[in-house]
Amino acid sequence: MEKLSINRTACSLYELAGLIKTAVSDSFPESLWVIAEIAELKCNPKGHCYLELVEKNKDQTVAQIKATCWSYEYRRISRTFEKATGESLNPGMKIMLLASVAFHEVYGLSLNIRDIDPTYTMGEMARRKKEVIERLHKEGVIGLNRELPLPLVPQKIAVISSKTAAGYGDFFHQLDTNPYGYRFVHILFPALMQGREAEASIISSLLQISKKRRLFDIAVIIRGGGSVTDLSCFDSYELACHIARSPLPVITGIGHEKDDTVADIVAHTRMKTPTAVAEFLISGMREFEEGILEIQQRIHSCTGRILRDEGYRLDRVSQRLSFIPSQLALSAGNRLEMLSKDLESRIRDCFRNERNRQGGMEQAIRLLDPAQVLRRGYSITRHKGKILRDASLIRKGDTLRTTLSNGAITSIAKITEEDKGHEQTETAYLLPGF
């Protein structure tokens, strides 16, 4: 044993490490592009960044290598990356990096990151987002929240936000100082709005609100503008599901200029900023009140019209009523007048008729008066005091007394033949005063 070890040549660990170092640097003389997932990421106070890069195959790690990004590089790389993707470099993210491979005698193999291509990660994020959206579609949850009816008056609001989030103060200020004097009931359900724990924190607040949903009309998730990074939690499948299934309509105001996040897509209504959410709520109240005011106006004008019409009708009726007595009086008067005229003329007629009748009678009486008859030349002959009407009653020698209008004659009958009667009487005339 001893002999063997003396004869064997052995290198020291340091020598070996040196050999590996040379081999590695000989094999990888140039930097090369590598695709990997960030498993861990830590920055030390000096600004150097230390990462664990992995490759997974169905959740099983098939490769793992440490990586380092020195502070002067990291500052530039992370800034460019955030600007392009809207995200800061985080565990779970897939990146394409330019790295040199190096072996250090103490720290072992590591990749020295010289650059990161953000377009790869963007594509990766977009692909993942698309997958999440497709899954939500397939599971039929994507439109669930949108199917909820918006409350008539969104007055009681459950707010998910962070007191430290930008835009939080603006939101409440705007609600509380709206120009119409509407009052909102708003209760904050605090949650982290960025970082790794944001997703779980927002979900927990959503669950709390669900339990008290009868107290609220609507839920809003707001997160102010300013920082545009760390929106990836709003693209998560879990959060999207909770938003979609919320029993209250959810309005988002996540404050970003980029494409809608998945949270925006599943929310009932998406707004760009917290301020826009406040405006939306105020306009909802305003819309309701305008509807009420419009009805008020319509009632006012309609009632006015009905009352006016009714007034006119009453006027007409009362006018007609006021005419009736005078009309009645008029017609009664007319009838009375007619009656009295009628009566008068009838009376006149009566009198006239009576007068005429009396006149006729007078005349007749006058005409019949024997004196008158005598005056016209007639005479009355009496025999033995009786008025003589039949000549045959007279015999020869009878004394006749004839009364004339003026005086009387006494005569003696000579001839009794009727046809000679006249001669006889004529003869008698010749004896006046007989």
Add this chain to the structure above:
Amino acid sequence: MSRQKQLTYSQASRELQQIISEIESENVDLDVLAEKVKRATYLIKFCKSRLRDTEEEVKKVLTEIEDKAEETGAGDGASDKNQQDIT
């Protein structure tokens, strides 16, 4: 309990719609019209003041939130079930 007794915006709105359609149909008896207008005025006043005065609502919400803080929301089975499905 008192919440159910209280008039809601949608009830008020529905009733107002009905009143206006009745009034506008012009088949309203004048005596009835007076009653309807009185009711409508009350409803409008109710809505307008409730939009601006929430003190009572705030109190109610706050006390209920405090009261129910420890409860698990036994009455909210449906939503809990929904939420559990995905958690």
